[in-house]
Amino acid sequence: MEKQIWVWADYRNYFQSRVTLQILARATDLAKKTDAVVCAVVFGDRVDEYVAEYIAHGAQKVYVTDDPFLNTYNVESYAFLLSALVRRFQPETLLVGATRFGQEIAPRVAKQLNTGLTADCIDLDIDDKGRLVQIAPSFGGNLIAKIITPNARPQMATIRPGTFQELPHDDDAKGEKIPIPLPDHMPAPRVRCLKSELHPVRARKIETADIVITGGRGMGSKGKFKKLFDLAALLNAEVGATRPVVYADWISSDAMVGQAGKHIRPKLLFSFGVSGAIQHTAALADAKFIVAVNKNPNATMMKLADVALVADANQACSGIIRALKQRIRN
Amino acid sequence: MLHIIVCIKQVPMVSELPWDPRTGTLKRETAQGMMDPAARRALEAALQIKADRTSGPVRITAVSMGPPMAEEVLYEARALGADQGVLLTDPCMAGADTCMTAVILGKFIKIHCPDAGLILCGSMSSDSETAQVGPQLAEDLDIPAIGYARRLELVDGCIRVERHVDDFLELMEMDLPGLVTIDHAGESDRYTPRYVALGGVEAAFNTGNIQVMNRQALGLDHAFNALKHSPTKIMDVYSPVTEKKGRVLTGAVKKMVDTLFDDYGKIISSAMGKDLKTHDHEEDK
Numbered sequence: 001m002e003k004q005i006w007v008w009a010d011y012r013n014y015f016q017s018r019v020t021l022q023i024l025a026r027a028t029d030l031a032k033k034t035d036a037v038v039c040a041v042v043f044g045d046r047v048d049e050y051v052a053e054y055i056a057h058g059a060q061k062v063y064v065t066d067d068p069f070l071n072t073y074n075v076e077s078y079a080f081l082l083s084a085l086v087r088r089f090q091p092e093t094l095l096v097g098a099t100r101f102g103q104e105i106a107p108r109v110a111k112q113l114n115t116g117l118t119a120d121c122i123d124l125d126i127d128d129k130g131r132l133v134q135i136a137p138s139f140g141g142n143l144i145a146k147i148i149t150p151n152a153r154p155q156m157a158t159i160r161p162g163t164f165q166e167l168p169h170d171d172d173a174k175g176e177k178i179p180i181p182l183p184d185h186m187p188a189p190r191v192r193c194l195k196s197e198l199h200p201v202r203a204r205k206i207e208t209a210d211i212v213i214t215g216g217r218g219m220g221s222k223g224k225f226k227k228l229f230d231l232a233a234l235l236n237a238e239v240g241a242t243r244p245v246v247y248a249d250w251i252s253s254d255a256m257v258g259q260a261g262k263h264i265r266p267k268l269l270f271s272f273g274v275s276g277a278i279q280h281t282a283a284l285a286d287a288k289f290i291v292a293v294n295k296n297p298n299a300t301m302m303k304l305a306d307v308a309l310v311a312d313a314n315q316a317c318s319g320i321i322r323a324l325k326q327r328i329r330n
Numbered sequence: 331m332l333h334i335i336v337c338i339k340q341v342p343m344v345s346e347l348p349w350d351p352r353t354g355t356l357k358r359e360t361a362q363g364m365m366d367p368a369a370r371r372a373l374e375a376a377l378q379i380k381a382d383r384t385s386g387p388v389r390i391t392a393v394s395m396g397p398p399m400a401e402e403v404l405y406e407a408r409a410l411g412a413d414q415g416v417l418l419t420d421p422c423m424a425g426a427d428t429c430m431t432a433v434i435l436g437k438f439i440k441i442h443c444p445d446a447g448l449i450l451c452g453s454m455s456s457d458s459e460t461a462q463v464g465p466q467l468a469e470d471l472d473i474p475a476i477g478y479a480r481r482l483e484l485v486d487g488c489i490r491v492e493r494h495v496d497d498f499l500e501l502m503e504m505d506l507p508g509l510v511t512i513d514h515a516g517e518s519d520r521y522t523p524r525y526v527a528l529g530g531v532e533a534a535f536n537t538g539n540i541q542v543m544n545r546q547a548l549g550l551d552h553a554f555n556a557l558k559h560s561p562t563k564i565m566d567v568y569s570p571v572t573e574k575k576g577r578v579l580t581g582a583v584k585k586m587v588d589t590l591f592d593d594y595g596k597i598i599s600s601a602m603g604k605d606l607k608t609h610d611h612e613e614d615k
Contacts (some may be wrong), residue, residue: 012499032363075465076474100495104477107462111429111469116561119428119460127565138458138567145567152561154352190474190508193503200493235602243456246368246515253515268601278569279459289597290576291590297580303573307594310580319587327591327606 002090003036006154007059008082008106009049010099011042012073014196019097021166022157024058026124027095028167033126036092037061041085043078045071055175057171058167062175063089067182072196074099074189077107084183086113092152093132095124106158115152120160122263122282131155133215137282144278160283162207162263205262206255211237212266214257214284215245216301218273218294218313222250227317228272234324240264242280258283270320273313293317331387332484332506335449337435337467338369338392339406340400341457365403367450375482375512376450377411378521386483389413389432391443392614395423395434401540402524409526409534416442420544425557428462435463436470437548446507448489453478453511464511475509476502480508481520501508 001326006025009020011304020040027038042050044066051062065081082105086094086121096106098120108116118134122144131148132155149155206212213232219225225245232239240257241250256282265286272293274280281304284290292305293310293316302308309316334374340363365373375390380388392407394400395418404415426434439446449471451464461477468475481492491502491510512521545554579586591598591606597604 017496075477081356100478103461103511104465104475105426107460107465108560110462111432111466115427116427116429117462118562119458119462129527133565134562138564143567143569146565148565149562167352176581191476191502191504192553193500193502194490196498197500198497199499210603235598236604256515266601268598289594289601290574291594292583297578302578303576304572305576306588307590308576309583311577311583311586315583319583320590323587323591324606327595328604 001090003034004039004061004089005031005034005036005093006041006086006095007055008041008094008096008102009040009042009050009062010097010102011044011047012101013099014050014086017097017099017161017168019099019102019159019161020054021057022161022164023095023097024054025167026159026164027093028058029131030093030124030126034092034130038092039063041082042066043070043081045069051177053169055177056169056171056173058173059175059323061178063178065180065182068235069186072193074102074193075104076189076191077186079105079112080187081183082109083112084178084267086154089193090108094154096156096158098160102158106156110156113152113154115154115156116147116149117156117158118147118149119158121157122160123165124157124159132157137279144282153241162283171260174223206238206240206257206264209238209264209266211235211270212240212257212264212284212287213237213270213272213307214240214242214274214280215272215313216242216274216280217244217248218275219245219250219317220273220314223249223316225250227314227321231270231317231324233322234321234328235270237270240261242274242277271301271305272317274299274301276302276304331389332379332385332447333389333445334379334393335439336369336373336376336390336392336407336412337444337449337451337463338373338394338403339366339452339455339457340364340396340403341366341455354366363399363402364426364459365406366452366455367523368454368456368512369403370452370523371514372450372512373407373410373412374484374521374523375449375479376509377524379448379482379484380411391416391446393418393435393438395419395426395431397424399540401542404540406526406531408537408539409531410513410524415540416434416542417542418548419542422550422552422554423556425560427560427562428460428466429562430556430560431463432466432470434548434550435467437550439471441547441549442543448506449473449509449512451509452514454514456514461511464509468509471507471509473507473509474504475511476504477511478513480513486487527567582614
């Protein structure tokens with residue numbers, strides 16, 4: 001039986017979230033190492049558009065259950081279907097995007113199949129025995145753990161959006177579509193969706209911004225933190241924050257950069273008053289150029305920086321705003 | 331009477347994690363514990379349902395699985411208004427992954443709380459951040475579940491939940507018994523946790539009423555070993571800090587900022603997509 005790596009296709013916010021395409025790209029690398037076939041699994045109502053898209057982004061096979069019954073995301077029905085398909089086709093590995101829906105469905109499928117699941121991986125690899133190495137922040141996010149699922153199958157992991165880079169769209173890519181009819185014995189969903197409307201948190205996204213400014217507790221106060229928005233306006237940047245800042249309610253949670261928040265890959269990152277706990281820094285490792293400001297030269301964030309300014313974050317922010325205004329004007 | 335079970339995790343106090351500067355690792359054994367912030371919000375949701383006279387009589391059981399010291403968060407839950415606290419603790423439970431944690435919590439509910447109507451959990455704990463125990467517990471109990479609730483309401487014996495999931499605002503409904511996880515991010519202030527006066531915690535300690543349950547009380551056989559039975563295994567743990575040989579600037583802020591723009595202005599202006607004059611102080615002369 002051929003080895004398969006499955007990627008559960010989360011397309012509900014296709015235009016906002018490219019997580020399925022990102023995971024397909026990584027699955028393509030992993031498949032080369034284990035001689036496996038990359039498969040996408042799509043559930044929904046009239047989904048041909050997505051099937052074509054996944055093939056163009058690396059899926060060699062796409063299992064599709066296309067039925068009006070599946071027109072809204074329902075975690076119970078979807079988990080039931082996904083578990084049933086896994087039992088039938090026995091993939092080695094099942095990867096799911098760590099969207100909120102992905103984080104609801106994956107644990108249920110893992111429990112139904114009695115297998116392990118590693119949450120929010122920041123990387124995936126294959127060890128010398130051909131097993132999937134799931135790399136995830138652990139121990140309060142201060143350490144990285146390498147986790148395997150030695151015996152149970154499939155090996156399951158969720159992957160935070162933005163972790164991997166999608167492959168370019170390839171119109172000539174060939175893939176096989178495998179229709180799977182909806183089973184007759186689908187259980188009636190016990191959870192009813194009364195209303196679901198698209199309500200994006202914000203129009204612009206820090207995940208795709210060229211310049212991101214992140215602030216930590218070192219900014220001093222909620223009032224002083226606002227200065228970062230003045231700088232962002234000048235730089236055409238987005239503002240992100242660490243977890244303590246979000247928890248202190250200096251900024252809303254959609255700005256949180258970190259394992260439990262957004263993964264960013266800007267060309268330029270300014271970091272103000274951030275000490276650099278790994279749950280934050282793991283999510284910005286792909287930033288091309290980092291300027292960090294901190295009073296403490298030994299802060300982790302300062303060691304990750306290309307340029308580290310030993311200074312009070314708030315004063316440095318004011319200084320940069322002043323200099324920038326002058327230089328833009330000139 | 332509606333019996334609400336609130337699952338509460340004790341987590342290390344992240345802001346005060348003690349580090350070993352030589353190895354760069356966390357001295358977890360000396361870390362101080364606190365009630366997980368998301369679990370605190372779940373408890374708040376339960377307390378609000380209890381306070382709402384229209385829900386009828388409500389009983390709240392707070393349960394935690396963990397080492398003996400996790401008892402602290404249950405006293406705190408009692409002080410906040412939970413009617414009962416139960417600690418599931420046994421050496422054989424150590425090292426449980428989310429799957430095994432769900433099994434152990436499930437045993438407790440099935441054996442000791444068969445009347446449980448509503449089970450509340452935090453959507454994601456602040457230490458492991460997996461968001462997996464809630465959904466897996468629902469699966470273990472074979473009851474419906476709704477995640478990431480920002481607001482919940484009892485309506486004609488059903489539970490109605492408002493949530494924000496992946497850019498969608500949703501209103502969901504399910505019959506009881508069911509499980510709801512409360513959004514850890516708390517975009518609305520609905521479940522901002524209340525605080526308890528110190529006297530309240532002291533009183534809770536005095537009245538006791540924390541039940542401790544071990545392996546036998548949960549009907550787990552003597553061969554049960556959560557670490558061994560967990561499907562995932564940790565192979566290796568390391569400190570991920572990769573240091574760059576970056577340039578460190580010190581001194582007056584103005585001078586540092588000028589150096590930043592003079593030496594790295596090209597990088598900044600190219601990211602901005604805008605030309606910046608990078609040597610103006612030279613040209614001003």
